[in-house]
Amino acid sequence: MYRKGILVLVVVLLAGCWDERLYKNSSVVTLVGVDGTIGDYTGYYAYPKTTANQNEIMIIESTGLSPRDVRNKTNLKIEQTLDLSELSAILVSNDTVKAPLYDILDIYFRDPQNPITIKIAITEGEVKPYMEITKNLADSAGGYYQRFIESSEENTIYPKLDLQTVGSMLFDNAIDIALPYIKMNEEENRAEAAGVALFSGQTFTGKVLDPKQSLIMLLLMKQASKQARLTYMWHLDGNEIPVTSEVIHVKRKWTVNEQLKTIKMDYTIEIEVDEFSHDKLYKDYILDDVQTMIQNKVQADFEEVLKILQEQKSDTLGIGRHIRSYHPKMFKEDWHEQFVTLSLEPKVKVKVIRTGVLR
């Protein structure tokens, strides 16, 4: 019995021999960039390399027919095989996503070694300069963009998404994705959050919501993150006073009228005043006036963003999912066409519930 036990143990241990992968034999990629379209892709891979006791980020570029072909071609240029198991972020150019996004993502879902909890962002223009700026970083290139995106997620500029959630929404015709959009600040030579890229189905509509509109869209989605700040000008006796408020709670109620194809979207937003350089906020008439001003502005912003979403046939709010689940008779498979015809009627109520540590 003892011998049999040894035999079984040896066989179990054998299984690891063929699939052993050592980091010392791999170029551990943390950031991938994709440019081009099917048949003519350009891929960029950023990986750290230690030379003469100094860490350096190498960027390697290749072209190929498909994302996997690009990776194979890249392997021909380096002394260690690419390993994407530590990947943190993917950057895709805005021209590339005018074709279906899943075309470039399939390899990440199909290969179990690729992580799918990573971030994805769309770049304004070619990806190359965004890759290049990571060269001088002490940290990993992918880690930089991961933190960059997460920071904007916390500021309610980008929706909280990873590759898996993006993939999941790409297969659902009743909701659309809005991906982080990054532009290059030429003067400072650094990346800058520029809002979100709106998708209709699997393709980029070409429309980008600026950071303020992105925040409004996220409030409509009831996805206010740790910080969601709104700044508006308050007019008093011919003077303009900036009022900044932080969203504390968002309550949402959608009422669907199937016959009239209208959706009444009631929102109650509770805020804390973060900045108010004029005093006397404790006086009811001032508080009411400020509250009404913010309410009207948010109402206008909601209407503007909803109009853009309908124009772009981009249901990022998931109205389609709501209709499909709770009003299935109203839902049609060509949801994007139906979405445009809906009458969306937002109604916002803003309540100031706190004023900071000052009155």
Added chain:
Amino acid sequence: MNFSLSKAQFFLLLFIIETGIVYISFQTPLISVSRNLAWVLFIIAGVIHYLLIIFYERYYAYFYLNTFFQWVYKIYWFSISVVFIAYMEYVLASWVLPQTPEWVVVLMIVLLSLYANLSRPETVINIGVMLLPIIFLFIVFLMLAVPDLKWANLLPLEFDNPLQIIKGLNHSIYAFLGVEMYLIYRPFLQRELILKGKPLFFYQQIIFVFYMLSVLFTQLFFTIDEVKLVPEPIIYILKSQEVTFVKRLDIFFVYIWLSWSIVTIMIFGLSFRVVHFVKERKRPKLNILIYHILLAIFPLFFIQINRIEVIKNSLHYLFLIFTFFLPTVIIFWNKWRGKKCIEKES
């Protein structure tokens, strides 16, 4: 064979054999076929399962297998073991060990089963105990996915397509593959023990909730069109979770599932032994060895996506025959003839 089971051993044996291999994969065909109805149909399947084990409990004494039916069941269990081993190797090759030769993995599984089946029956019966904490751990890991669940995926519920409902029910009840083992092992339960009533109900509730969690998580995590692409949704859900202590949670679970499934293969081997050695046979160890040699060879012919798919698309029909049809026919035939199987002394 002579051994006796306590209630805990009996239910553990049944739990492992019913959940062992199908747990990671039955959700995909179920949800693909029945769409949003999947969770409702699974509740109905749970009720059917409960009624079935009540039926088994009432009439198990009449489940006497003559030589012909002994061979029918032995061939069925052997075939199931073969396709399960092929599927286990396929999953391992897809998720963890793409470069490892297929025969090595198959041999590893079969050697473990051989080791257990050359030992006393108690080895196979008790080995499942070690799985309990890791199955609990698996549930804890699965809970990490709760924030990603979309509750709207449970609706709408439309009952206007009878074919969809029937197919969905068939795929739901398939989750309980191996439940006919109840009839095989029930006579070995210590005589004074009673299963009717609460014990049976609690066992059924535990296995039902365990399965229901997997159906709900799959349905709430994936969209219907997406789940069609994911043959092992539970592993995929775990792959989508990020934890600090392990890079890939899916690998961790694949190994949990592997050990769980190996014990299932061992129990299928034990069932073969129980039926095969009803009669005294010469060279029992050689018989067991031959069974395992065949078990190491046959799966190698099935480890291909198209063959795996054919098997997955047909097993639920076989299940109906061997779990519902044959036991009912055998039980009522023997009842009519007044022939009972011999209850073992405790």
